[in-house]
Amino acid sequence: MKFNLFILSLLFTMTMFTSCNPDDADPVNEEEVITTFTYTLTPKSGGSPVLLKFSDPDGDGGAAPVITGGALENGKTYTGRITLINEVANPDVDISAEVKAEGTDHQFFFAVTESLNDAFTLAYTDADASGNPVGLETEFNTVKTATGSLRITLRHKPNKAATGVKNGDITNAGGETDAEVTFSLEIK
Amino acid sequence: MLHLFKSGVLAGTMLFSLSLRGQDCTLRVRGVVEDIHHHAGLEYATVYVEETGQGSICTETGEFSIENLCKGSYHFLVSHLGCQSQRHFISINRDTIIHFHLEHHATMLSEVLVSENRSKTGIGLQHYSIGGAGLQALAGKDLSQIAAQIPGVSVLKSGVGLSKPVINGLYGHRIQILNQGVPQEGQQWGLDHAPEIDPLTFQKISVVKGSAAVKYGVNAMAGVLILESQSIRNDPHVHGHVQAMYLSNGRGLMTNLQFSQALPALRYRFNGTFKVSGDQHTPDYYLTNTAAGQQSFALQLTNDPGKKYYRSLYLSSFSNQTGLLLGSHVGNLTDLEAALQSKEPLYTRKEFSYGIEAPRQQVNHLLIKFENRVNGSHGKTWGGDVAVQKNSRKEFDVRRGGRDSIPSLGLHLWNIWADVFLTKENDKSKFSLGLQPRFGHNKNEAGTGVYPLIPNYTQLNHAAYASWIQKWGNVSAELGSRYEYQLLKVSRYTRDGQLQKPEHRFQNAALNAGAEYQPNDKFSVKTNVAFIHRSPQVHELYSDGLHQGLAAIEEGNAMLGAEQSWKVSADLRYHLGQENQIALSVYYHNIDKFIFLAPTGTNRLTVRGAFPVFRYFQEGVNLKGLDLLVHQGIGHHLEINVKAAYVHGSYREDGSGLIYMPPFQSSAEVSTLFSKWWVWEDIKLTLDASYTAKARMNTRPMDLVAPPKEYTLFGLSWSGKQTVAKKQFVYTLKGENIFNVKYRDYLNRLRYFADDPGRNITFRIQFIF
Structure with a gap:
């Protein structure tokens, strides 16, 4: 008899499950996504800045990102500055500030297609706590006219001590890629 | 290590009282020690009375005799070379005859015959298991590696301790793991999600290939991995073991304590394991950040007042x-x-570390099970089991x-499962009928900052099942069916x-028919046909995100329908003699609408x-394959086991191969036994070799790199017992990959980045009390 009661209460408990619903999903606040990657090149001699921009306001997936290239003038010096914004999070997060704060764990690398070889020189003008470059701030000198593409890569935890890394050579950097965007670039 | 036996018959004792004229300290206990399978007496078996130190060595026919015992209760320790020792607590009030049955092959793979309806699992064909000393010798291995001792079972690895069992080429949601009879509910969808189970908690680990879906659900398409505890012996004293182990590769340490006791009102068994290991080492470099830790405990309480009722409460907690x-x-x-082109993995450090940093996993699993049986008249048994599981993964x-x-993924899964059933059995047949309601609730941790x-x-999953087994002379048959509403x-x-x-409603079914023909003691043939209709799982419908290891975005497909599987298998067994046998399984598995x-x-x-x-x-898709087992037991000077398994999986449309199909594997093991040398007894020396062939290159999807080349690994192990002050110590020294071979395994997902671990020497000491 005791056992039958047990079975009955068991079946009763089971019927209660039929009315169960899942917990509503929590809205996702994606904190680390970079939705806007801007490389702002301001001429040192004055004039309006050139913006190279990658914009994917809804984050990974959804609508495809929009990438805007730019044109620079030959024989000029530009101050380069990278800003990274996360617009998916609410409120917006300034990812470049996080990169700056964790400077020793980050570095930007710049690479070009063949046609842009020797068309400009680029130098890191910032440094992390250990005196190694980060790449949020750069100086960009155009030396000849050319058209091609510029690829900027942000590596998380690169080995800055490896050969060539401090000079901007990605070959031995290792690390995990946090951002990799390619802009069309014209020097005229 | 391998042998076939009728499990379910636990080695036991029979007591006959002879005479009533016993007086104090003149009592005589005599009897026979027999092999449980062949009922042949075991020569040189020993029977030892722990309290008095008296002992007897068995004659050619297995007979023993111990004289001049006083009236009282004694622990009888029964041992024989190659068997697992047994301890029985018996009251001696008069001259007594005892039949001891030793499990000559407790270390070996075994089989449940369809006619063996006392089997705890109650299911039929193709049943292999590992138990006793064989299981103890595998201490320190994870569950999948232990199961892989069975032919046809392989391991899909993603790192240290992160391995999943593969049965006849299928894994994940296509196999079912039964933890104390309860379907294990974790996040089984992940290729790098290992079953949250401590294998040291169990006394027997079995694999049933095919045909088990009727009782355990449609996820058991490829097979079931059954993890069982032995019933707790009726002994009023605390008995058990404590063991410690050192593993050279990863500098791992493991300790394990297990003890049980029968109190007047209830019996209990406790098991606790603590394990820690650091970075593994390949022949050339450290595998940086492959350290791991595990803590687990389990407590079982049983109560059987009289023969009619049986109740059991089981609690277990597992963290890693x-x-x-x-x-x-x-x-x-x-x-x-x-990463693919790098000779050694990126970020490889020169120094060893026990540290665990990101990326990492943290898993907790809790299981509570309540079991209830009522034995009625006419072979009827009522059963009611309820289990609650909570799985947290970060x-x-x-x-x-x-x-x-902050975890990038935090999942909390609750599960409630129940099984209410009735079985009716006699010598010739067994009939079961049951209802299995199940409820699951999965919630993502908020605030991870990552799209889940x-x-x-x-998920609701209510099932009803019925099965029937009948025996006529040398022919047996089995029929089963299951219906599930989801x-x-x-x-x-x-x-x-x-x-x-979104909401989805599915109806699933499983049907099974099997037959066995055993014309004589030497030969048996079994065939089985199983049909399963399996609906898609939530990850197949709705997963969405980036797979970090393979730089690929994975998307679910909400339009998926159910898989339909047909599996036909045949099992042939031939006993060349008492100790020699060959078992061959062949199968053909056809799956329509296979989800991949x-x-x-x-x-x-x-x-x-x-x-x-x-x-x-x-x-x-279809899969076809065969598993082979050849065994020569002791009784010869050498114990030899040879195993081989092959499976071929392909898409029906164009015949191209399925990815992650285990390549051909074979292994051989030779052991010699010595009864005594210096301070040790029951010494076993084993040499083993295992060969893994190169897998076929995959084109759908194209594999990232070509499959690694074939490899052969060698191992050597020694074990021995020592008796000190009437207590037993067991020592094991084992070397794996002793030639430090550099290799990559096709089923190891780290093969894209790194070599497999190199040589590992383990030393284990176990104290039995």
Whole structure:
């Protein structure tokens, strides 16, 4: 008899499950996504800045990102500055500030297609706590006219001590890629 | 290690009282020690009375005699070379005859015959298990590695301790793991999600291939892994063991304590394991961040007042923390290419460490089970089991902004399962009928800051099943059927921020028919046909996210229908003599609408570069294969085991191969036994070799790199017992991959980045009390 009661209460408990619903999903606040990657090149001699921009306001997936290239003038010096914004999070997060704060764990690398070889020189003008470059701030000198593409890569935890890394050579950097965007670039 | 026996018959004793004229300290105990299978007396078996130190060595026919015992209760320790020793607590009030039955092959693989309806699992064909000393000798291995001792079972690895069992080429949601009779409910969808189980808790680990879905659900398409505890012996004293182990590769330490006791009101058994290990080492370098830790305990309480009722309460808790190889974590395709081309994994450090950093996993699993049996008249048994499981999984990635300590994925899964059944059995037949309600609730931890891979959901799964086994002379037959109703309710945000609440209703079924013909003691043949209709799981419908290890985006497909599987298998056994046998299984498995992940051919551009998009598709596939086992037992000077397994899986449409199919594997093991040398007894020396062939290159999807080449590994082990002050110590010294061979295994997902671990020497000491 005791056992039958047990079975009955068991079946009763089971019927209660039929009315169960899942917990509503929590809205996702994606904190680390970079939705806007801007490389702002301001001429040192004055004039309006050139913006190279990658914009994917809804984050990974959804609508495809929009990438805007730019044109620079030959024989000029530009101050380069990278800003990274996360617009998916609410409120917006300034990812470049996080990169700056964790400077020793980050570095930007710049690479070009063949046609842009020797068309400009680029130098890191910032440094992390250990005196190694980060790449949020750069100086960009155009030396000849050319058209091609510029690829900027942000590596998380690169080995800055490896050969060539401090000079901007990605070959031995290792690390995990946090951002990799390619802009069309014209020097005229 | 391998042998076939009728399990379910636990080695036991029979007592006959002879005479009533016994007086104090003149009592005589005599009897026979027999092999449980062949009922042949075991020469040189020993019977030892622990309290008095008296003992007897058995004659040629297995007879023993111990004289001048006083009236009282004694522990009888029964041992024989190659058998697991037994301890029985018996009251001696008069001259007594005792028949001891030793499990000559407790260390070996075994079989449950269809006619053996006392089997605890009650299911038929193709049943292999590992128990006793054989299981003890595998201490320190994880569950999948232990199961892989059985032919046809392989291991899919993603790191240290992160391994999943593969049965006849299938894994994950196509096999069922039964933890104390309860379907294990974790996040089984992940290829790097290992079963949350401590194998040291169990006394027997079995694999049933095919035909088990009727009782255990449609997920048991490829087979069931059954983990069981032995019933607790009726002994009023505390008995058990404590063991410690050192593993050279990873400098691992493991301790384990197990004890049981029968109190007047209840019997209990406790098991606790603590394990820690550091970075593993390949022949050339450390596998940085492959340290792991595990803590687990289990407590079983049983109560059987009289023969009519049986109740049992089982509690277990399992936690582990595992580091993932740093070099296997990539940010995009460029990183992946660099990782694939690197000679040694990126981020490899020169120094050893016990530290676990991101990427890492942290898992907790809790199981509470209540078991209730009422034995009625006419062979009727009523049963009611309820189990509650809670699984929490947190995965931590390398993140920015100090977020390494915030999980990228946090899942909390609750499960309630019950089984209410009636069985009716006699010598010739067994009939079972049951209802199995199940309820699951999965919730994502909020605040991870990452889009969840698996949505929040609840899942109802109510099932009814019936099975029937009948025996006529040398022919047996089995029939079974199961029906399942499934209701899945999902709550998720789409990528563009819309809250969606889709619902799915499915009806699943499983049917099984089997027959066995055993014309004589030497030969038996069994055939089985199983049909299963399995609905898609939530990850196949709704997973969405980036797979960090392979730089691919994985998408579920809400339009998927159910898989339909037909499996035909035949099992042949031939006993050349008492100790020699051959077992061969062949099977053909056809699955319509097989669900698999494949590239869509499109790439998705993100701020980290372009990623290939993978989605779940359905297509007809078939698998065919064979498993072979050849065994020569002791009784000869050498014990020899040879195993081989082959499976071929392909898409029906174009015959191209399925990915992650185990390549051909074979192994051989030769052991010699010595009864005594210096201070040790029951010494066993084993040499083993295992060969794994090169897998076929995959074209759908194209594998990232060509399959690794074939390899052969050698192992050597020694074990012996020592008796000190009437207590037993067991020592094991074992070397795996003793020639430090550099190799990569096709089923190890780290093969893209690193070699497999090199030589490992383990030393174990066990104290039995």
